[in-house]
Amino acid sequence: MILTILKKDLKLFFSDKKAVLLTFLMPILLISLFAFAFGGTGGNNNNANPIKLLIVDMDQSIDSKSVISKLDSLNEIVLIPKDSTEATSLVLKGKYVGVLIFEKGFQEAINLGADLPLELKYDAAREIEMGMLQSVLMQNLMQTVGQKSVKAKMNTYFDKNFAGIPSGVKDKIFADMETGKSGMNGSMNMNMGLKMTSVIKENADRGNLGLIQAVAGTAIMMLLFSIAGIGGGLLDEKEAGTLKRLLYSPLKATDILFGKMGAALVLAILQLVVMFIFSWLVFGLPIFKNVTALVLMILATAFAVSSFGMLLVAIAKTRQQLQGLSTIVILVMSAVGGSMVPLFVMPAIMQKIAMVSVNYWGIQGFYDIFWRNLGIIDMLPKMGVLVGIGLVLSIISVRLFKRNIMKLIYS
Amino acid sequence: MIQVNNLSKSFESIHAVKNISFSIQKGEIFGLLGPNGAGKSTTINMMSAILKSDTGEVLIGGTNLNKNQNHCKALIGVVPQEISLYDDFSAYDNLMFWGSLYKVPTKTLKQRITDLLDLIGLSERKNDLIKTFSGGMKRRVNIAAALLHKPKILFMDEPTVGVDPQSRNRIFEIIETLNKQGITIVYTTHYMEEVERLCNNIAIIDDGVIIAQGTQSELQKKSHVKEAVELTFNTINAAQEENLRALFDLSVNANTVRIQCDVNKELSKIIAACNTNALDIQDLQIKKVNLEAIFLSLTGKQLRD
Numbered sequence: 001m002i003l004t005i006l007k008k009d010l011k012l013f014f015s016d017k018k019a020v021l022l023t024f025l026m027p028i029l030l031i032s033l034f035a036f037a038f039g040g041t042g043g044n045n046n047n048a049n050p051i052k053l054l055i056v057d058m059d060q061s062i063d064s065k066s067v068i069s070k071l072d073s074l075n076e077i078v079l080i081p082k083d084s085t086e087a088t089s090l091v092l093k094g095k096y097v098g099v100l101i102f103e104k105g106f107q108e109a110i111n112l113g114a115d116l117p118l119e120l121k122y123d124a125a126r127e128i129e130m131g132m133l134q135s136v137l138m139q140n141l142m143q144t145v146g147q148k149s150v151k152a153k154m155n156t157y158f159d160k161n162f163a164g165i166p167s168g169v170k171d172k173i174f175a176d177m178e179t180g181k182s183g184m185n186g187s188m189n190m191n192m193g194l195k196m197t198s199v200i201k202e203n204a205d206r207g208n209l210g211l212i213q214a215v216a217g218t219a220i221m222m223l224l225f226s227i228a229g230i231g232g233g234l235l236d237e238k239e240a241g242t243l244k245r246l247l248y249s250p251l252k253a254t255d256i257l258f259g260k261m262g263a264a265l266v267l268a269i270l271q272l273v274v275m276f277i278f279s280w281l282v283f284g285l286p287i288f289k290n291v292t293a294l295v296l297m298i299l300a301t302a303f304a305v306s307s308f309g310m311l312l313v314a315i316a317k318t319r320q321q322l323q324g325l326s327t328i329v330i331l332v333m334s335a336v337g338g339s340m341v342p343l344f345v346m347p348a349i350m351q352k353i354a355m356v357s358v359n360y361w362g363i364q365g366f367y368d369i370f371w372r373n374l375g376i377i378d379m380l381p382k383m384g385v386l387v388g389i390g391l392v393l394s395i396i397s398v399r400l401f402k403r404n405i406m407k408l409i410y411s
Numbered sequence: 412m413i414q415v416n417n418l419s420k421s422f423e424s425i426h427a428v429k430n431i432s433f434s435i436q437k438g439e440i441f442g443l444l445g446p447n448g449a450g451k452s453t454t455i456n457m458m459s460a461i462l463k464s465d466t467g468e469v470l471i472g473g474t475n476l477n478k479n480q481n482h483c484k485a486l487i488g489v490v491p492q493e494i495s496l497y498d499d500f501s502a503y504d505n506l507m508f509w510g511s512l513y514k515v516p517t518k519t520l521k522q523r524i525t526d527l528l529d530l531i532g533l534s535e536r537k538n539d540l541i542k543t544f545s546g547g548m549k550r551r552v553n554i555a556a557a558l559l560h561k562p563k564i565l566f567m568d569e570p571t572v573g574v575d576p577q578s579r580n581r582i583f584e585i586i587e588t589l590n591k592q593g594i595t596i597v598y599t600t601h602y603m604e605e606v607e608r609l610c611n612n613i614a615i616i617d618d619g620v621i622i623a624q625g626t627q628s629e630l631q632k633k634s635h636v637k638e639a640v641e642l643t644f645n646t647i648n649a650a651q652e653e654n655l656r657a658l659f660d661l662s663v664n665a666n667t668v669r670i671q672c673d674v675n676k677e678l679s680k681i682i683a684a685c686n687t688n689a690l691d692i693q694d695l696q697i698k699k700v701n702l703e704a705i706f707l708s709l710t711g712k713q714l715r716d
Contacts, residue, residue, distance in 0.1 A: 240493070240495065240496075240497075240498075241491055241492075241493030241494065241495035242495045242496070242497065244461065244491055244493070244495065245489070245491055245495035245509070245556070246512070247461040248459055248461060248484070248487075248489040248491070248557075249484065249509070249512040249513060250480075250481050250484045250485065250512065250513065250514075251512055
């Protein structure tokens with residue numbers, strides 16, 4: 001008897017193609033996505049994409065060029081020369097992880113054993129890339145100019161404190177250091193004087209990076225789910241027969257869709273506003289520091305998200321279809337777009353793929369407001385992309401809806 | 412008022428409506444009678460402009476429906492087969508919403524809602540949510556929602572489905588009141604008794620084709636179905652049967668004899684013939700012609716097949 005029930009249930013399950021798809025394809029898709037995002041496909045990080053680092057060489061000396069040349073030969077880094085102002089601005093806008101600046105007097109400092117006038121300005125929003133970069137830089141600076149600098153520094157020290165030390169003794173000490181006989185190899189890896197500066201100044205007015213990621217990422221993902229749900233009301237209208245009755249009236253099919261879209265947009269705006277107010281009240285997110293930008297960003301995000309929700313509704317014919325479709329599409333888009341995990345932990349290729357998602361542009365926009373402190377002008381491109389996504393999706397939704405409306409009524 | 416010319420509609424390989432034509436006069440209650448799947452709803456949907464026909468045209472008050480949909484839609488009210496209301500709205504809010512789609516001025520609309528709630532007998536329940544209403548009450552609100560813009564024509568697509576007899580009678584009264592107010596009504600149903608009670612012009616549709624159209628008596632003539640007297644005797648032998656057969660058009664089933672005739676004219680003659688032939692009448696029934704019989708005669712099948 002038990003076996004009969006078991007067979008019957010399995011038969012029923014496998015006859016429901018959507019259920020099978022959700023049960024097997026969905027986890028496979030997500031596992032692949034996360035595995036690719038975090039681990040790559042080769043099981044190690046050797047194949048990871050190189051970090052793009054801006055370079056400003058104001059010293060133009062043999063030593064600065066030697067260091068740059070050494071860094072340029074590394075697989076882990078791609079160097080892009082820029083002038084100081086532009087480079088800092090690009091890092092500030094989040095385009096690059098950081099800029100390595102060789103100040104004037106770099107070579108002279110090496111020769112004198114002084115602290116190196118070398119500064120790495122970085123975007124703290126990309127801390128994982130930054131950690132990798134710092135490690136690579138220190139290692140290679142030591143290999144290129146480290147011994148020369150330390151030797152000069154110790155020479156100065158000896159001259160100052162042990163003026164009478166025979167030069168033969170000093171040479172022996174330096175030789176032992178180079179060959180490792182002194183046991184000082186560890187101490188050779190001292191800080192080369194690399195100055196680390198976040199381009200974004202920490203102050204009380206700035207949001208916590210993790211908080212911004214959590215609020216923006218979660219808000220957009222949940223918004224997508226709720227808008228798909230609200231849009232699904234259209235399919236409920238079909239079930240209830242009210243959609244047909246709406247069509248008996250002088251309304252056009254597009255009026256109905258635009259009405260639904262308008263309602264979804266208003267609710268999306270409300271949902272985002274409530275979420276940000278909650279984050280301000282409970283977590284102290286500084287929502288009032290650039291209210292205009294925040295309002296515009298909320299409007300643009302809400303428009304893109306509500307259009308996306310409508311597209312799902314225009315594609316689906318039943319509530320069940322919408323549920324399956326929205327679960328898959330929204331989870332994948334949220335994973336790729338940075339709602340679930342910060343983008344900077346993903347490989348460069350994933351960061352590029354992320355750009356096709358609404359989540360990416362929304363989250364980056366909120367980063368610009370709360371973390372990068374950018375003005376409205378700098379944020380316009382991201383808002384423009386969101387509005388553009390919204391417009392394109394709206395046009396597709398309207399066309400699909402007009403084509404499918406009678407099928408919707410009679411299906 | 413309504414002229415339907417050569418209307419056809421197919422859904423992929425299914426020919427739902429096949430080249431039908433009929434006309435409806437102003438002030439009529441026109442019955443579109445047919446079994447489920449006959450093409451009634453498809454016809455109504457084409458006549459109300461939500462479904463485009465493959466061929467043919469519909470003229471509403473002389474205006475081509477496809478060429479001036481907005482004008483025609485303003486003349487038409489549709490009561491759909493489903494209860495197409497928002498369950499979580501009150502009756503009043505539902506009516507406000509549906510009326511606003513026709514751009515009825517708010518003041519006029521409010522008065523109209525009051526009048527219609529009176530008509531359907533639900534003024535006391537106007538603020539209750541639709542989901543708390545019985546099926547019959549929902550059906551009445553469903554009708555009122557189609558009348559808010561004062562249409563000249565009302566399409567009613569099986570408006571009594573799933574309704575108890577008492578509510579059904581209430582709906583009939585509403586329909587008759589509306590008709591007295593001058594509204595032309597197009598009524599689709601598969602219930603014979605509804606058409607018999609309400610409609611003065613009937614079209615019988617089956618398998619997408621109009622089989623016959625006219626008043627009930629015209630349809631009776633077309634179908635050649637006659638009234639009958641059904642007599643049950645204690646016993647009847649072959650000689651007695653032969654004697655009756657010589658006088659009347661009859662059929663025999665055991666001791667029961669069915670005689671097709673004009674009952675008013677021939678009943679006394681039948682009884683006299685029975686007496687003459689010493690036939691002891693146990694039961695006598697007069698079988699009036701109804702649409703059921705006409706439909707059976709015209710289509711060769713029961714309406715609820």
